[in-house]
Amino acid sequence: MGQLTAFGLLASAATALALVLPHDNITTSPPSPDPISTAYYAAGYLPPPTYDPWYSPPSGWESTVPGTPLRIRQPAYPSINVRGCKDTLQILYRSSDTHGNASWSVVTVFRPNDTYFNSLPPLNTKNFAGRLKGRGVVSYQVPSDSVAPDAAPSNLLQGQEPYGEMRDLLMRGWIVAVPDYEGPRASYCAGAQAGYATLDAIRAVRAVAGTHVGIDPESSRYALWGYSGGGFAAGFAMELMGRYAPDLIGKLVGAAVGGPSPNLTTVAQAMNKKDTAGLVVASLVGVVDQWPEAREYLRSRLKAEGTYNATGFLKIEKMSGVEALMAYKDQDVYDYFVGGKSDIWGSESNGIIQAVVDKDAVMGVHEAPPKEVPVFVYKAAKDEMSAVEETDVLVESYCKGGARVLYHRNHEGGHNDELWAGRLRTMDFLRTVLDGWTGANMTIPDVGKCITEDVKVPLDVTCLLPEWWWGGAPRPAECG
Structure with a gap:
């Protein structure tokens, strides 16, 4: 469900060049001159979604198919407050609400600061022809835990990230895509809405991967990750994928569902x-x-x-x-x-x-995750927010449905502890499915198989803490 997040402290970022795809034939209206928007822009930040006309989908958007990009804003955040990030873009895309009706959402894409991306031209030139390569892309579902549209990740991440996962993903060279999976109404705990928006965000990123991100749309690989409320969204995405987004099978190569709250x-x-x-x-x-x-x-x-x-x-x-x-x-x-x-x-x-x-708002009532996509589920055995026995039942139902699950029950710590303690194991899982790494100290099941392991992973957060934790002081040298 949720965390004691740093999101309540975040609210910033800057003016941006709003672009639209050629096939949309839309113009983006300038921000309205209300005092709130004016103050944000004057400070070099984007205004909150309810004051930002960019968040309004263009005429005719309802007739497009789910996952269609409707607007692109790049670069989105001129002030980058996530370590390891080179630049960002945002995509407003068509999705579906819980009932399957036309809806929309926004995904924010963070590109890593590494040799490859530093060699590319600025984002707003879109001049990537002949220079594309495959990459790992992690759709990271932030546990935003709010029913306020202005608390959407696309807005709050302008300030900083809450936990440090995004930094660690970027430092490993992966692109990070963060969807506003609660949708335009911030429908917290609406499971189908969250699953659809998560899947459609991947579709939207893939649609512009070559023209706007700088990666090859065909050879790049995608994975999901979420903890707590983010794990709820990732879990629903996996349950709905087979019937809603079968086109992603073969592109989505793995999903990490941490600290799920099944009921x-x-x-x-x-x-x-x-x-x-x-x-x-x-x-x-x-x-x-x-x-x-x-x-x-x-x-x-x-x-x-x-x-x-x-x-x-x-x-x-x-x-x-x-x-x-x-x-x-x-x-x-x-x-x-x-x-x-x-x-x-x-x-x-x-x-x-x-x-x-x-x-x-109950996991496990839809289909099991597709057998082709390995799922890593990890949970604190002493989770005080959601009994581990309910996740045991959820995993069992997935396995009976033919899913491919590695399930860790950690007998050290509780819900918030496992947020930190599960990160390095998740990184190993992601390295395995995205990069083909063979050095992980974990066994990912073969197709149609499941593995449940009771582990004892102590909480050692020294190198996992986010930048804001250090109060402006440099992180310890051993943390990189």
């Missing part, structure tokens, strides 16, 4: 009345967002008066993940409802919320 119902119970209560509020608002009847019911059951009322509950709609964690810390979320907990999960609710959760 929102049990996760909400585990996180309530703790420092994670804000994620319960966000999940309830987000999961009903694309279901009008459930959304209206939820709002109708909020108290009109008192300490815990509708106004206080719905303030979540303007908060980042970190702001939500601070605002609702240790609260009993059900105090906001007229009938308490029974309004959400009890018989008095007529099962409206439960039905939506069961349809759109």
Whole structure:
């Protein structure tokens, strides 16, 4: 579900040249002269999505196929705040919402600062002809944990990344693509929406790989990675891939699903009345967002008066993940409802919320991941947000469906610990599937096989911490 992220501290980046693909025949409108946009641009940053007209899809976008690039902005961030990154571009692309209706989203592409990309011309020249090579591309699903459109990764990553995974991916020479998988409405915990947007982001990047990224679209390889809320999105993408994006089989060569939370119902119970209560509020608002009847019911059951009322509950709609964690810390979320907990999960609710959760926020109810794509699942055996036994059942269902899964149950630490402890194993997995590396201390199953391993990986975060952790001081020399 979520993390104590650095995302609540992020909000920046700069003016950009907005480009559109030749086949779109669109012009990009200049930003409106509202005071918020003006202030952001004056400071050298892009304004938040709700104030940025670039986030509006062009006329006729609904008739395009999922994964079609609709707008390109390059370079996107003139101020790069991720170590190892040379430059960035953004793609607004056609996708689908939870119900399969036309929707759109944005993916931000980070190119590594290495010899190959330093030899290419600037992004806005698109002059890559005859100089392309295959590359590994990692679609990294950031756990944004918010129902605020302005807290989308495409906006907040202008400031810095939250954990350091992107830095480590870039330092290994891989391109990093970060989709706003919650979509334009920031539908947190809407599983199908997240899966579709994740898959369509890969399609969009592939569509412009040769013309705008500088890599060969045919020989380049793609992988997914996400932890917690990001693992939720990556997991749904793998479950939906076989029927929604079979064209990616053979291009998508692996997926890492870390710290998954297979069932929102049990996760909400585990996180309530703790420092994670804000994620319960966000999940309830987000999961009903694309279901009008459930959304209206939820709002109708909020108290009109008192300490815990509708106004206080719905303030979540303007908060980042970190702001939500601070605002609702240790609260009993059900105090906001007229009938308490029974309004959400009890018989008095007529099962409206439960039905939506069961349809759109439970992993393992769709197809198993395609047998051709190896999946690395890793989970803390003592995960306090989501019981490991539920992930055991999820993996078992994947394996019965013919999936190819390596599953690590780490008996050291809890949910947040495994965020750090699982990173180096994930890097080994990615090196194996993207680069053909044979030195990993792990065995990736053959097609149609699964392996479950109980491991004990202690938490040693010294070289894994993000740049902001060091408070401006240089990272230790041994960390590179």
